[in-house]
Amino acid sequence: MKKIAVFTSGGDSPGMNACVRAVVRTAIFKGLEVYGIYRGYEGMIDGDIKRLQSHSVSNIVQRGGTVLKSARSMEFKTPEGRKKAYDNLKAHGIEGLVAIGGDGTFTGAKIFFEEYGIPTIGCPGTIDNDLYGTDYTIGFDTAVNTALEAIDKIRDTAAAHDRIFFIEVMGRDAGFIAVESGIGGGAEFVMVPETKTDLNDVVKSLKNNRKNRFSSIVVVAEGDEAGNAQTVMEIVKNKVNDPTKDFKVTTLGHIQRGGNPTARDRVLASRCGMSAVEGLLAGHQFHMAGVVNQQVVFTPFVDCIGMNKPLIADHLKLMKILSI
Ligand code: F6P
Numbered sequence: 087m088k089k090i091a092v093f094t095s096g097g098d099s100p101g102m103n104a105c106v107r108a109v110v111r112t113a114i115f116k117g118l119e120v121y122g123i124y125r126g127y128e129g130m131i132d133g134d135i136k137r138l139q140s141h142s143v144s145n146i147v148q149r150g151g152t153v154l155k156s157a158r159s160m161e162f163k164t165p166e167g168r169k170k171a172y173d174n175l176k177a178h179g180i181e182g183l184v185a186i187g188g189d190g191t192f193t194g195a196k197i198f199f200e201e202y203g204i205p206t207i208g209c210p211g212t213i214d215n216d217l218y219g220t221d222y223t224i225g226f227d228t229a230v231n232t233a234l235e236a237i238d239k240i241r242d243t244a245a246a247h248d249r250i251f252f253i254e255v256m257g258r259d260a261g262f263i264a265v266e267s268g269i270g271g272g273a274e275f276v277m278v279p280e281t282k283t284d285l286n287d288v289v290k291s292l293k294n295n296r297k298n299r300f301s302s303i304v305v306v307a308e309g310d311e312a313g314n315a316q317t318v319m320e321i322v323k324n325k326v327n328d329p330t331k332d333f334k335v336t337t338l339g340h341i342q343r344g345g346n347p348t349a350r351d352r353v354l355a356s357r358c359g360m361s362a363v364e365g366l367l368a369g370h371q372f373h374m375a376g377v378v379n380q381q382v383v384f385t386p387f388v389d390c391i392g393m394n395k396p397l398i399a400d401h402l403k404l405m406k407i408l409s410i
Contacts, residue, residue: 087205089119090366091135091180094152095126095159095187095194098343099213099225101351102152102186107143108359109184109209114140116367121178125155126187127162127194130171135178147352150228150344156187162194165201172202180204182366184359188212188223189391192374196387199372207362208374208387209355213343216260218395219385220376224358227350229256229342230266236338237271241303247332248300250292252322254315254337257307259394263342264307265401274302274409277318279309280397285318289325291409357382 092109094102106122113120122142124134146153161167175183183206185195195206210220213229233255244251253273257263261278268276275291277283292302304322306315313321315335323333347355354377361375361382373384 087118087181087366089121089179090182090184090363091121091123091175091178092154092184092186093123093126093130094154094156094211095185095191096156097188097212098150098152098156099211099223100150100228100343100345100347101224101355102211103146103149104347104352104355105186105209105211105224105359106152106154107147108356109363110138110143111140112360112363116363118363121180122154125157126191127159127167127171128157129155130174131159131161131167133174133177135174147356148346150346158190159194168198168201171198172204175204182206184209184362184366186211186224188214188217192387192391196372196391205366205371207365207370207384208390209358209362210374210376210390211355213263214257214260215262216258216395217374217376217390218393219374219378219383219390221378222350222354224351224355225343225347226262227348228345229263230270231348232342232345233263233267233338234270236336236341237267237273237303237305240336241271241301244301244303244334249332249334250302250304252304252306252315252319252333252335254306254308254335256338256342257309259309261307261309261397264305265397265405268305269401269404269408271303271305272408273305273405275304276405277304277306277310277312278397279307279311280394281402283310283312285312285321285325288318288322292322292326294410
C-alpha cells in the first residue's frame with residue numbers, strides 16, 4: 087500500500103483534528119502518501135481530495151471541530167453516489183482509507199467495503215460514546231466536561247433562586263453523557279434512554295430533596311423515551327402541583343460538540359489515528375481501531391455499530407445512592 091486517505095464524517099467531535107494529525111504523520115513516517123478528503127463522503131463523491139504533508143496538520147491538535155470538515159451525506163446512501171466516490175478514489179490511486187466518525191460513518195464504510203473492497207479502518211469519533219469496540223469514543227470526555235461546566239454554572243443560579251432545573255444533554259439514543267455529567271455535577275436525578283424512568287420517581291426524588299435542599303438538577307438525555315427536557319419538566323411540574331416551586335429548562339445543545347479537546351481525548355485520538363494506519367499496513371480491512379482496557383483493539387465494523395452499548399452498571403447505582 088502506497089497511498090491512503092483520511093476523512094471525518096457525521097457529527098464532529100472534539101479530538102477529530104488530533105486524530106487526523108496522527109493519521110497524517112504516521113502515514114508519512116511509514117513512507118506513505120496521504121490525502122485528505124474534505125466534507126466526508128460528500129467530498130469523496132465530489133472529488134474534494136488533497137494531498138497532505140506533515141505541516142498541513144500543524145497547530146491543530148488542540149482545536150475542536152475538524153479541519154477536514156464534516157457532512158452527513160445522503161448521496162453516499164445511493165449506489166450511484168458510492169460509484170462516483172470509488173471512481174474518485176481510483177483516479178487518485180488511493181488504496182486504503184481511514185474513516186473518523188460514528189455509527190453512520192461506519193455503516194457507510196461497511197457497505198462501501200463490501201461493494202468495492204477498499205480496506206478501511208475506522209477511528210471512533212463521536213461525543214455519544216455509543217460504539218462497541220472501544221471503552222470511550224473520541225470527543226466524549228470533552229463533551230462530558232463541557233456539560234459538567236454548564237451544570238456547575240446552572241447549579242449556582244438554581245441554588246440562588248431555589249429552582250428546579252431540567253437540563254437536556256446530547257447523546258442521541260445513548261445516555262453516557264447524561265450519566266457521567268449527572269454524577270460529576272451531583273444531579274438529583276438522571277434520565278437515560280437505556281432505562282425506563284417512572285416520572286413518579288422523579289417527583290418523589292424532588293420532594294425528598296426539598297426537605298433539606300431547595301434547588302435540584304435533573305439531567306435528561308435527549309433520547310429519553312419520556313420526551314425532551316421541556317416535556318418531562320411540564321409533566322413533573324403538573325404532578326408536583328406546588329405553585330411555590332419554580333421549574334426551568336436548559337438545553338445544552340451543540341455547545342457539547344465544540345471546544346478544545348481534553349488531554350484524554352487528544353491522547354485517545356492520537357492513539358487511534360496511529361493504530362489505524364498501522365492496522366491498514368498490517369492487513370486489517372474493515373475494522374475500527376479502539377482502546378479497550380488500555381489496549382488498542384481492532385473490531386469489525388459490523389460488531390461496533392447497531393447494538394446498544396450498555397451503560398456502566400456501577401454508574402447507575404452510584405447515581406441512585408448519591409442522590410438521596
Ligand atoms: O452524534 C452526535 C450528535 O451530537 C448527537 O448527540 C446528536 O443527537 C446529533 O449528533 C445532532 O446532530 P446534528 O448536529 O446533525 O443536528
